Amino acid sequence: xHPRDILLGAQAAASMLPVCDHYSGVESRMRxxxxxxxxxxxxxxxxxxxxxxxxxxxxPVGGETEHAALVTELALSAPPGARVGVRVHPxxxxxxxxxxxxxxxxxxxxxxxxxxxxxxxxxxxxxxxKALLSAHxxxxxxxVLIESPAAVQRAFDIAxxxxxxxxxxxxxxxxxxxxGAIPAEGMGINGQFSHPLxxxxxxxIASAAHAFGKVPSHCVVTEFNDTEAMRMxxxxxxxxxxxxxMWSIHPSQIRPILAAFAPDEAQIExxxxxxxxxxxxxxxPISFANALHDRASYRHFWYVLERAHATGRAxxxxxxxxx
Numbered sequence: 001x002h003p004r005d006i007l008l009g010a011q012a013a014a015s016m017l018p019v020c021d022h023y024s025g026v027e028s029r030m031r032x033x034x035x036x037x038x039x040x041x042x043x044x045x046x047x048x049x050x051x052x053x054x055x056x057x058x059x060p061v062g063g064e065t066e067h068a069a070l071v072t073e074l075a076l077s078a079p080p081g082a083r084v085g086v087r088v089h090p091x092x093x094x095x096x097x098x099x100x101x102x103x104x105x106x107x108x109x110x111x112x113x114x115x116x117x118x119x120x121x122x123x124x125x126x127x128x129x130k131a132l133l134s135a136h137x138x139x140x141x142x143x144v145l146i147e148s149p150a151a152v153q154r155a156f157d158i159a160x161x162x163x164x165x166x167x168x169x170x171x172x173x174x175x176x177x178x179x180g181a182i183p184a185e186g187m188g189i190n191g192q193f194s195h196p197l198x199x200x201x202x203x204x205i206a207s208a209a210h211a212f213g214k215v216p217s218h219c220v221v222t223e224f225n226d227t228e229a230m231r232m233x234x235x236x237x238x239x240x241x242x243x244x245x246m247w248s249i250h251p252s253q254i255r256p257i258l259a260a261f262a263p264d265e266a267q268i269e270x271x272x273x274x275x276x277x278x279x280x281x282x283x284x285p286i287s288f289a290n291a292l293h294d295r296a297s298y299r300h301f302w303y304v305l306e307r308a309h310a311t312g313r314a315x316x317x318x319x320x321x322x323x
Contacts, residue, residue: 003275003322006283007299016306017166017215018083019261020049022248025058025067030074036251038079044312049254051078052085055099056117064095068102075107085143087115091127100131108136113165118173119144120151125161132163141165143217147173152201155208166245167209169202171219189221189229193236206242218243224250234260244307262311263304271301271308272319 024033033051041047059067088099116128142163147170175186185191209216218237234257237243285294309323
């Protein structure tokens with residue numbers, strides 16, 4: 001049996017998502033994003049980031065139908081192996097049903113997921129699922145965007161829905177929803193890691209996602225020209241807040257996200273050595289470097305190797321065969 005099946009069991013069916021989710025909504029940027037995805041997939045040997053084509057912020061007012069048609073065309077033209085998602089309008093927006101009917105109905109087989117913004121409750125997820133299955137009966141994973149205090153309070157119910165694959169935090173709308181109680185700095189690189197209400201929301205969303213085996217996706221960093229700020233934010237999201245994925249809104253943010261979420265060489269070597277020893281012992285408990293390891297720790301180290309593979313890191317040849 002494959003180590004994934006031995007260690008994860010039924011959870012093995014839920015494959016790890018790329019650590020970066022890159023958003024674009026303007027035609028020229030959407031086309032460049034898809035091209036960059038193909039180039040970096042060749043460079044790293046795997047698809048290291050998703051491209052999510054944006055209808056919510058990308059479509060001009062009054063031009064929603066035309067924009068949905070463009071997004072459909074781009075999704076259908078993506079090369080084999082591409083991972084392309086679409087952010088549609090919220091479920092209460094007049095363009096929502098048409099978005100889903102057009103895009104999922106014509107390009108559903110080429111999409112990796114559909115992002116539903118401004119989800120307030122599990123009822124919104126149910127509405128989105130109904131529209132999706134009507135347009136594309138085979139279904140698709142739904143990613144949901146949590147953007148208000150009420151939605152944060154319901155995050156566990158939302159994460160429990162079987163169609164939901166990932167929860168994202170909508171920082172800017174969350175801050176705005178507090179009617180000025182959180183200062184504007186809460187949307188910036190420093191405030192989003194210091195204001196207690198923002199920190200609480202991040203932790204609640206990450207906890208809800210992990211409680212149900214879903215992927216928590218960290219919010220944007222708007223200072224896209226500040227590479228050091230991006231590295232700091234991505235590093236803290238990965239190490240301190242339990243996020244395993246992060247939004248990018250500019251191509252310059254993709255590589256810092258990959259670097260921050262990837263395990264380092266020492267972590268990869270340790271994980272490989274422990275798992276190889278475990279396999280030799282038929283996954284029974286072992287002693288390694290004077291410490292006991294069993295299937296609980298084996299699962300942790302398997303995730304390290306999966307994350308290394310997902311971020312294009314080199315794996316020792318003895319474990320590379322598992323991928």
